[in-house]
Amino acid sequence: MIKQLQRLMVFLLLLSGWLSAFLVTGLFGRTSLYLLLPVFLLGSGMGLMLKLTHIRATVLTLAVTAIAALALLNQFFPQHTPRLSALKGTPPDFFPASIEVPVVDELSAFMTERSLASSSTVTIQLIARLPAPARRMLIVDDRMYVTLSDLGAIYLIDQISTGQPSEHPILYHSGLDRPFGLAFSNGRLFVAEPYQVLELIDTSLDLLVDTEKILLDGLPDDGGHWMRALTSDSDGFLYLSIGSRCNACEEEDQRRATIVRIDPDTGETREFAYGLRNSLGLAVAPDTGQLWATDISRELQGRVPPPDELNRISAGEHYGWPYCYGQQTPDPLLGLEHLCRDSVPATVDLPPLCRPMGLVFGSSLAAPEEYRNSIYLLCGGSSYRASHPGPKIIRLPYDQGTISGPVMDFVRGWDPEWGAPIALAVSEQGDLFFSDEQSQAIYRVRWPVATKQGLEQGR
Structure with a gap:
C-alpha cells in the first residue's frame, strides 16, 4: 500500500513537471529561467521512479504523464499548447x-x-x-x-x-x-x-x-x-x-x-x-x-x-x-x-x-x-x-x-x-x-x- 502511494505521488510529480514545462515554454519560450522549475520536478520524479521501479516502467510513466499533461492543457489552454492531434501525423514538408x-x-x-x-x-x-x-x-x-x-x-x-x-x-x-x-x-x-x-x-x-x-x-x-x-x-x-x-x-x-x-x-x-x-x-x-x-x-x-x-x-x-x-x-x-x-x-x-x-x-x-x-x-x-x-x-x-x-x-x-x-x-x-x-x-x-x-x- 505504501509503495502504491509512493508511485502515485511520483506520478503526480512527473505530471506537474510536464504541465509546468509545456506552460512555461508556451508563455516564455525555451530559453526562460522559469524552465528550472519543470527541470527540477521532472528530474526529481525520474530519480524517485527509478528507485521504486525499473527503467522501462520509468520511461512508460514519463510518456503517460506527458500525454496526460497535453490532454489537460488542450482542454483548458488549447490556444497556447501543442495539439495532441499533431501526434497523428508528420508535418508537411517545407x-x-x-x-x-x-x-x-x-x-x-x-x-x-x-x-x-x-x-x-x-x-x-x-x-x-x-x-x-x-x-x-x-x-x-x-x-x-x-x-x-x-x-x-x-x-x-x-x-x-x-x-x-x-x-x-x-x-x-x-x-x-x-x-x-x-x-x-x-x-x-x-x-x-x-x-x-x-x-x-x-x-x-x-x-x-x-x-x-x-x-x-x-x-x-x-x-x-x-x-x-x-x-x-x-x-x-x-x-x-x-x-x-x-x-x-x-x-x-x-x-x-x-x-x-x-x-x-x-x-x-x-x-x-x-x-x-x-x-x-x-x-x-x-x-x-x-x-x-x-x-x-x-x-x-x-x-x-x-x-x-x-x-x-x-x-x-x-x-x-x-x-x-x-x-x-x-x-x-x-x-x-x-x-x-x-x-x-x-x-x-x-x-x-x-x-x-x-x-x-x-x-x-x-x-x-x-x-x-x-x-x-x-x-x-x-x-x-x-x-x-x-x-x-x-x-x-x-x-x-x-x-x-x-x-x-x-x-x-x-x-x-x-x-x-x-x-x-x-x-x-x-x-x-x-x-x-x-x-x-x-x-x-x-x-x-x-x-x-x-x-x-x-x-
Missing part, C-alpha cells in the same frame, strides 16, 4: 525558397543571401524597393498602389505582371497624413487616413493625383490604433475598420472598435459590426460576397495570451471585445458572461501573438487547387513577448464560405535582421505579393510555369 534579387541590388542591403521556406514549390522574387515600408498594397489593372504611411505618400508600380523588377516606382501622391488602407470601387480609388477617407483622382491620366475629395471625415484620432483598413464589395460599398483607443477598455466613442460601411456616392455611413479591437485585415469573399476580418486581441501581461481571430462578419453583430475573445471566453478583467453569450464567437482562433496584418483570398492564384481554395493571412508576430513565433504567412483551407481545415504555415523563416512582412496582395495574373517593413521592399511569390499552363488549359 521547401527552401531563396529570394531572387536583381543584379542591381546585390551590392546593396541585399548582399547577404536570403532564404525562406514554403510548403509548396514556389519562387520568391524581389520586385521593388521603396523609400519606406509599404503598409498596404492594392493591385488594379496591372498597377500596384502602395501606401507609405511613414512618408505620407502613395507609390505606384506599373505593369506588375511583367515579372521584371521595378527599379523606379512612381510617386503617385504625397502630402497625406499616415495613409493606410486602399480600396477601388466603381473605377475610383480611395485611401484611409486616421481621421478621414479620401477619393484620389488623376484627371489628366498622367499617373499623378491632382485632386483630393473628402468622402468621410471626423473619424476618431485621439490615440490608440490609427491604422484604418479599407476594402470594397461587389456593390461598390466601402468597409472601414476603426480600431480601439486602448488595450482593453469600454470606449466612450462608440465608433471605436467597429467596422463601418460607407456609400462612396453619398458618403452615408453606418456602423456595420462591433467589438473588433484592431482589424487590420479586411477582405470580401469572391464566392459569397461576405466580409471577413481579422482581429488582434488584447495583450495580457503575465498571463496566457488570448488567441487572435479570423471572423466572418455579419451586419449588426458584436464580436466580443473588450468583454470576451475567441470562443466567447470572458476577459479576465472585463469579462461579462451575459455579454459574451450575446457576442459572435470567432470563426477561427488564430495562434496567440500572431498579430494578423493582412488577409486575402486565394481563388485567383495561379496555384494548385488546394492553394487556390485557401484564405491567406500574414502573422506579423508580437514584439511584446520574447517567445512569439515570428512572422509567417499562414493559410486556412476554404470552401464555399466556410473554413474546411486547420491553420497551416505557408511561408516562414524570416530573419529579424532583414525581414518583417506586413501586407499581402493578389494580382489578376495569379501571383501573391507581400511587402516587408524591415527591408522596405515588395516580393512576388510565384508557382511554377507548368502550374499556370495547366490552369489556363483547364479554363
Whole structure:
C-alpha cells in the first residue's frame, strides 16, 4: 500500500513537471529561467521512479504523464499548447525558397543571401524597393498602389505582371497624413487616413493625383490604433475598420472598435459590426460576397495570451471585445458572461501573438487547387513577448464560405535582421505579393510555369 502511494505521488510529480514545462515554454519560450522549475520536478520524479521501479516502467510513466499533461492543457489552454492531434501525423514538408534579387541590388542591403521556406514549390522574387515600408498594397489593372504611411505618400508600380523588377516606382501622391488602407470601387480609388477617407483622382491620366475629395471625415484620432483598413464589395460599398483607443477598455466613442460601411456616392455611413479591437485585415469573399476580418486581441501581461481571430462578419453583430475573445471566453478583467453569450464567437482562433496584418483570398492564384481554395493571412508576430513565433504567412483551407481545415504555415523563416512582412496582395495574373517593413521592399511569390499552363488549359 505504501509503495502504491509512493508511485502515485511520483506520478503526480512527473505530471506537474510536464504541465509546468509545456506552460512555461508556451508563455516564455525555451530559453526562460522559469524552465528550472519543470527541470527540477521532472528530474526529481525520474530519480524517485527509478528507485521504486525499473527503467522501462520509468520511461512508460514519463510518456503517460506527458500525454496526460497535453490532454489537460488542450482542454483548458488549447490556444497556447501543442495539439495532441499533431501526434497523428508528420508535418508537411517545407521547401527552401531563396529570394531572387536583381543584379542591381546585390551590392546593396541585399548582399547577404536570403532564404525562406514554403510548403509548396514556389519562387520568391524581389520586385521593388521603396523609400519606406509599404503598409498596404492594392493591385488594379496591372498597377500596384502602395501606401507609405511613414512618408505620407502613395507609390505606384506599373505593369506588375511583367515579372521584371521595378527599379523606379512612381510617386503617385504625397502630402497625406499616415495613409493606410486602399480600396477601388466603381473605377475610383480611395485611401484611409486616421481621421478621414479620401477619393484620389488623376484627371489628366498622367499617373499623378491632382485632386483630393473628402468622402468621410471626423473619424476618431485621439490615440490608440490609427491604422484604418479599407476594402470594397461587389456593390461598390466601402468597409472601414476603426480600431480601439486602448488595450482593453469600454470606449466612450462608440465608433471605436467597429467596422463601418460607407456609400462612396453619398458618403452615408453606418456602423456595420462591433467589438473588433484592431482589424487590420479586411477582405470580401469572391464566392459569397461576405466580409471577413481579422482581429488582434488584447495583450495580457503575465498571463496566457488570448488567441487572435479570423471572423466572418455579419451586419449588426458584436464580436466580443473588450468583454470576451475567441470562443466567447470572458476577459479576465472585463469579462461579462451575459455579454459574451450575446457576442459572435470567432470563426477561427488564430495562434496567440500572431498579430494578423493582412488577409486575402486565394481563388485567383495561379496555384494548385488546394492553394487556390485557401484564405491567406500574414502573422506579423508580437514584439511584446520574447517567445512569439515570428512572422509567417499562414493559410486556412476554404470552401464555399466556410473554413474546411486547420491553420497551416505557408511561408516562414524570416530573419529579424532583414525581414518583417506586413501586407499581402493578389494580382489578376495569379501571383501573391507581400511587402516587408524591415527591408522596405515588395516580393512576388510565384508557382511554377507548368502550374499556370495547366490552369489556363483547364479554363
